[in-house]
Each structure stands twice: as C-alpha cells, then as structure tokens.
Amino acid sequence: KQEVTQIPAALSVPEGENLVLNCSFTDSAIYNLQWFRQDPGKGLTSLLLIQSSQREQTSGRLNASLDKSSGRSTLYIAASQPGDSATYLCAPYDYKLSFGAGTTVTVRA
Amino acid sequence: GAVVSQHPSWVICKSGTSVKIECRSLDFQATTMFWYRQFPKQSLMLMATSNEGSKATYEQGVEKDKFLINHASLTLSTLTVTSAHPEDSSFYICSASGLAGGPSYEQYFGPGTRLTVT
Secondary structure: OOOEEEEOOEEEEEOOOOEEEEEEEOOOOOOEEEEEEEOOOOOEEEEEEEEOOOOEEEEOOEEEEEEOOOOEEEEEEOOOOHHHOEEEEEEEEOOOEOOOOOEEEEEEO | OOOEEEEOOEEEEOOOOOEEEEEEEOOOEEEEEEEEEEOOOOOEEEEEEEEOOOOOEEOOOOOOOOEEEEEEEOOEEEEEEOOOOHHHOEEEEEEEEEEOOOOOOOOEEOOOEEEEEO
16 A cells, blocks of 8 residues: 655745755556645646656746655645645555645745 | 535534535546545545446445445435434535546545534
8 A cells, every 4th residue: 555745734934945855665666656746725727747657847937856766755835835835745656546635835026 | 627526615514414515527527536525634535436437446444324325327426324413523625526628537626615504
C-alpha cells in the first residue's frame, strides 16, 4: 500500500518568499506524480504532472522535481503571493492516486 | 476543457435517509470515474472506481451496499449513500478520466459535495 507523507504540515511565510514543499512516498513503482492545490471547501486543481521518466516539470512560478528511486518529490513556488495560500497535495500514481495529507500554506501580505 | 461538475454542492439529510450525488463530465467522455471521501484536515481517500457500463470496484473497507455507485453513461456517475448516519458526514469528491484531449489516465476533479447527516 502506497504511503504518502508531506512535510511540513503547515507553512506561513511573508509575501515574496520562496516556498519548498516536500513529499515522500513508499513505493517507487509509480507511473507519474501530480501536485494539486485545494482551496478550503473546494475540489482539487491540478498544478503539475511529472512522468516517472522525468526529473522535473515547470509551470510559471512552479517547479516540481521527482526522484523516483528515493521516493521523493519537491514542489518549489517562487516569489510567493497571498493568492498562493491553499493546501497543496501530492499524489503518486501507480494503479491509483494516493494522496498525502497536504501542506497548508499561508502567504502573509 | 476537461470540466467536471458535481451536484449538489452541499446537502443536509436526516439520519436513516438516502442521498444521491451526481458527477458529470461536461465536455469530454469519461470512461472511468472515481469517488473520493475527505474528512476534515485529512487527505482524500479513494472509495471506488467505476467504468462506464460496469460494476464499480470498491477499495478495501468501503461498504458497497452502503455506497452505491452507478456509471450508466460516459458523462454521468452517481454515488448514493444509503441509510446515512452522522459518521457518513464528509466531503465527497469525484474525478473523471477518459477522452479529454490529454493522457487517458489523467484525472479531472469535481468541486466536491459537502454531506451533513443530522
């Protein structure tokens, strides 16, 4: 059974600071890994999808890395803004998506 | 593109009654739909996977007689919580994958349904 851990559980930073969100998973036999954003009481918005053959994926201020062999992924958010405040979930995909508990980010103006 | 809707967005029902939640893919054909449950401050847990026209596959520990899933068409799946109890109160989220223009395995998530059982 895939176990996903996200550290830290919560993070509060001033606007403009760079964010580093960590995700680890126990079973490295994955096809891909996704990072999602969830606003309070809302569904999920997909941010990035990294294939198992890729080392990283970028979209705007977001960059995600994947080290499949060690079971780790990191999401970097550059120059954070108050609008980035949300819970960020990582989800490796083997035969299904398995979610971590998320990192709740607060960006202070 | 690849929009998934859920209805209702929130529902309150009395203990012992049944409630149905709909999940629709609005602009693509969803060959597979997934139902997740999320308790406060916890992560999403997959409840079941359904393919159009087939019986749903339930995850271990999920009561198939309590959570009835129907995927009768390529754009609609329903989750019926039968004889609901307060412990069924949760946030239910569906997702869909299929012919959405991207990889067939990519899941697109609905906005969720908040169920409160009193």
